[in-house]
Amino acid sequence: MAVYLLDSVKVATPTTGTGSVTVGAAEPGYLTPAEAGAVNGRVYTWRLDDGEDFEIFVGTYSSAGPTVSRDTVLYSKIGGTAGTSKLNLSGSAKLSCVPVRDYLVTIGSQDVATFASLSEAVQASIPSWISVVQTLGYAAAGDLGDGTYKRVGSEPIHPGKFQSADGAWWELTNQTVRPQMFGAAGDGVVDDTDAINAAIAVVVAQGGGTVYFPPGTYKISSTIYVRYSDVRLIGAGRGDFHYTAPYYVSATTLTWAGTAGGTMVQFRPAGTQWISGNCFEGIYLRGNLVAGTGISVHSSFGGRYIVAGDSFTTRLMITGCSPDVTETADCMQNYIEVRGNQGVPGCGPLLQMTGISTANSCFNRIGYVDGNYYGNGIEIYNADNNIFEHIRLYRQPGGSGVGVILNGGAPNEEARGNIFIDCSPGAGGLVAMGTESATSASKENYILFYDTPNGAPLPYVGTGATLWYGTLDDKFPCASARSSTGNYGEGTSDVAFNTELFDLMGNFSSPTFTAPKPGKYYVHWQLTHTGGVTVNDKWVIWIVTPNEQIGYIYYIAAARENTIASGAVVDLKAGQTVKLQIERAEGSGNFPVSPDSRFTRLDVHYISQGL
Secondary structure, rough: OOOOOOOHHEEEEOOOOOOEEEEOOOOOOOOOOHHOOOOOEEEEEEEEEEEEEEEEEEEEEEEOOOOOOOOOOEEEEEEOOOEOOOEEEEEEEEEEEEEOOOOOEEEOEEEEEEEHHHHHHHOOOOOOOOOEEEEOOOOOOOOOOOEEEEOOOOOOOOOOOEEOOOOOOOEEOOEEEEEEHHOOEEEEEEHHHHHHHHHHHHHOOOOOEEEOOOOOOEEEEEEEEOOOOOEEEEOOOEEEEOOOOOOOOEEEEEEEEOOOOOOOEEOOOOOOEEEEEEEEOEEEEEEOOOOOOOEEEEOEOOEEEEEEEOOOOOOOEEOOOOOOOOOOOOOOEEEEEEEEEOOOOOOOOOEOOEOOOOOOEEEEEEEEEEEHHHHHHHOOOEOOOOEEEEEEEEEEOOOOOOOOEEOHHHHHHHOOOEEEEEEEOOHHHHEOOOOOOEEEEEEEEEEEEEEEOOOOOOOEOOOOOOOEEEEEEOOOOOOEEEOOOOOOOOOOOOEHHHHHOOOOOOEEEOOOEOOOEEEEEEEEEEEEEEOOOOOOEEEEEEEEOOOOEEEEEEOOOOOOOOEEEEEEEEEEEEOOEEEEOOOOOEEOOEEOOOOOOOOOOOEEEEOOOOO
């Protein structure tokens, strides 16, 4: 870092009038510009004092003379009147240097000029030896619009630029860009749409990065578009909605002031390839019962979308596919969270998942969908292989919608193969639509735990639809099936495994399992035999119900201990039984079973009410 003593410059000047200033001798205790290290041809900020009047100006130092030109008056006070007029020098004025204004220090090989605002930088003639400009604000210092710009040889193709009065172009270099750098107010009054889209355009031109929204409320009147990969919209905090005043508390909010039915934020490819690596987080969305959609995500791969908001007439969030994408157009492998209040008349669902004939919403991980609904809560159309970790919904009083709808569609365009780990859909319950409403029914959707204790009715399963689910009351844990002799299959006769008592943790105690109600049951068995088996014997383990027998063929390959297991889904009416039988198909040996309940056991679980 070069060291300068320009703040120690103070000289007398014999100059009269309003022209360039001739540099005279140094005042006692001060230096001349040359003694302080001033460089010929460089621009500095100077001050003239003439009696009670003064002038602050930008001027170029010339070692010939030496003289200082009076290029731009920044401020003056003449006869008690402030302005930007030049002093009419008397011949006895004093000239001093103010080095902290435009010229600060030399950092490495870069000379840096600092301006209070971007508008000041635009109005300035910046000398050619300055390579970096720092602004302390957009309209005024401290308004969060500060940025760092580098000198470039031609006009940049994005909004992160300015042209100084001398004709030079300057390009924004910040990797994290704020809407305030382009004039956003974040006060909920000024329309910040253009400023936000400008910030996104800069990040896109840089090849990706973050648009950071400092705390505030950003009013927008048209859609915020993200059309390229690796663009992240990050706020200071999304906050939440509340049931007592203040009802909406968040650090960063986007609020809609556009036309009815509009979309606030859209992630969708501009070209024929999907977008990836995008993010939306830390921002609360307010639709004000005017906006149709909070956030729309189409053909996104591996993005992160943490969404919170309220009062959207069509939906808070939708995932889908862009028909313009010619490679795989699926919306897939994204992580999604949705928290919202759509619990008043006129609101659409919190989440919709859709697709097109050639692609859909698939293989996404939905951490949770949480909030209120009045119409429907979640609508799943053309979507498959998505994992929903937690759904916690509450239907508001007076509402008539369904908590979760698994829709049918054209073949391979229905809701299919989705997994719900914890599903609490509220009073609207869950509906698996069948062929009564579409060509192909929803199918093979699974719910590990369906939360009836919190008010959800049992799911409705339409014609041809398949849905597997378990509830708190419908799970039958099991203990062991034990043998008193430890041997089965003596001789050539069939041996019924169910001759021993099954005590399934108090749920039933009987040689057979008796179904307490109609439905589909998953029967899982596990057997461990000791080494006292005969090589080359063949055994069949049967699951036997009044309706069918399901067999598992087991071939003894070695005379050693081994564990085998299998299972099947069976349909049982109330009162019907299921038992396990072991039959020797070939050979003459025995089947000695371990009595250890950890290794020899039968599990029966209620899955669904069936078709």
